[in-house]
Amino acid sequence: MLKLALCLIALPALVAANPVTAARTLPTGTILSQGDLAFGEQADPAALDALIGMETRVMIYEGKPVTPSQLATPTLVERNQMVTLSYVSNSLQIDTEGRALSSGRLGDVVRVMNMGSRATVSGEVAANGSVVIRNR
Numbered sequence: 583m584l585k586l587a588l589c590l591i592a593l594p595a596l597v598a599a600n601p602v603t604a605a606r607t608l609p610t611g612t613i614l615s616q617g618d619l620a621f622g623e624q625a626d627p628a629a630l631d632a633l634i635g636m637e638t639r640v641m642i643y644e645g646k647p648v649t650p651s652q653l654a655t656p657t658l659v660e661r662n663q664m665v666t667l668s669y670v671s672n673s674l675q676i677d678t679e680g681r682a683l684s685s686g687r688l689g690d691v692v693r694v695m696n697m698g699s700r701a702t703v704s705g706e707v708a709a710n711g712s713v714v715i716r717n718r
Contacts (some may be wrong), residue, residue, distance in 0.1 A: 597700030608642040659686045
């Protein structure tokens with residue numbers, strides 16, 4: 583019972599520890615900018631910088647706290663998007679055009695149809711939005 587009472591006493595402090603809230607209603611898929619977030623005097627600038635550039639996974643309503651569980655890294659490749667498909671093996675690199683068959687974030691493995699051969703391959707999404715197939 584004592585533990586429960588201590589948790590209830592500490593609860594308002596835990597809620598106040600996250601002063602970053604949504605400045606407007608943020609639909610799913612919104613890439614956060616500084617104007618999308620409102621923060622109090624206790625806000626840590628480093629924590630705010632970590633949120634900027636992230637993508638919302640769920641709708642966040644105006645005035646509600648923004649938590650890391652509601653965010654993800656931005657989607658770099660959308661389904662049906664034309665992408666550069668790169669095959670890399672040691673010092674050899676071959677680039678061609680492909681169509682993404684699924685969406686993906688940095689590091690995700692997505693399927694891509696090679697537009698030249700119509701073959702379907704799987705590769706990893708790179709930071710520049712291309713899909714890389716590495717020789718294993």
